[in-house]
Amino acid sequence: MNELLAVAAITILAVISPGADFAMVTRNSYLHGRHAGLLAAAGIALGVQVHVIYTMLGVGLLIAHSPTLFVAIKLAGAAYLVYTGCRTFMAPAVPDAERARTASGALASLRAGFMTNALNPKTTLFVLSTYTQVVSADTALGARIGYGLFMSLAHGFWFGLVALFFSNARLRGAMLRGQRVLNKGIGAVLMGLGLTLALAPLSR
Numbered sequence: 001m002n003e004l005l006a007v008a009a010i011t012i013l014a015v016i017s018p019g020a021d022f023a024m025v026t027r028n029s030y031l032h033g034r035h036a037g038l039l040a041a042a043g044i045a046l047g048v049q050v051h052v053i054y055t056m057l058g059v060g061l062l063i064a065h066s067p068t069l070f071v072a073i074k075l076a077g078a079a080y081l082v083y084t085g086c087r088t089f090m091a092p093a094v095p096d097a098e099r100a101r102t103a104s105g106a107l108a109s110l111r112a113g114f115m116t117n118a119l120n121p122k123t124t125l126f127v128l129s130t131y132t133q134v135v136s137a138d139t140a141l142g143a144r145i146g147y148g149l150f151m152s153l154a155h156g157f158w159f160g161l162v163a164l165f166f167s168n169a170r171l172r173g174a175m176l177r178g179q180r181v182l183n184k185g186i187g188a189v190l191m192g193l194g195l196t197l198a199l200a201p202l203s204r
Helices: 002-016 020-032 034-056 059-064 067-089 103-118 121-134 141-166 169-177 179-203
Strands: none
Touching: 002 121, 002 141, 020 034, 020 067, 020 103, 020 141, 020 169, 020 179, 034 059, 034 103, 034 121, 034 141, 059 067, 067 103, 067 121, 067 179, 121 141, 141 169, 169 179
16 A cells, blocks of 8 residues: 555646646647647647556566666657757747548647656656566566556546646637747747756756
């Protein structure tokens, strides 16, 4: 029970801390509407499973003990954030609520959330440290899988709430009226997160 409570507490703190996932869901929600925001949240939940799977397979330990591999993951994540930030920064001030309802738009929204989380070294460290420092080596496989599912569901639930909040008609309307400035602000935040991530290996 203590292990379960510890995993739950760490997961909740990791989920609600602001970062690239939050910025991505906010961006999708106000630019393209509720459907796009929820799909981005689902993509984030799926991205968490990437970290859970490779950690349970033992690849996480390889990442933890290979600075070169860890830096490569950081740089890939940084490049994706900078790319998305640039696109957001230069995006025209034209809302497109129907975009996520097309097959290609839905896939793009899901992919945005998935890639942001799957390439996020913050999630790498969170999942890896949870499974190596909190979860006991004697913990049953079923429980380990359950912890991983909880991590994904917690991310999906929280960022689903974020999507619902920022796609609220009144709030979204106000945000869209200032979309040109908001695009540049969120774009700058994403680029800043990417550049910070890219420079982080230098201080390791």
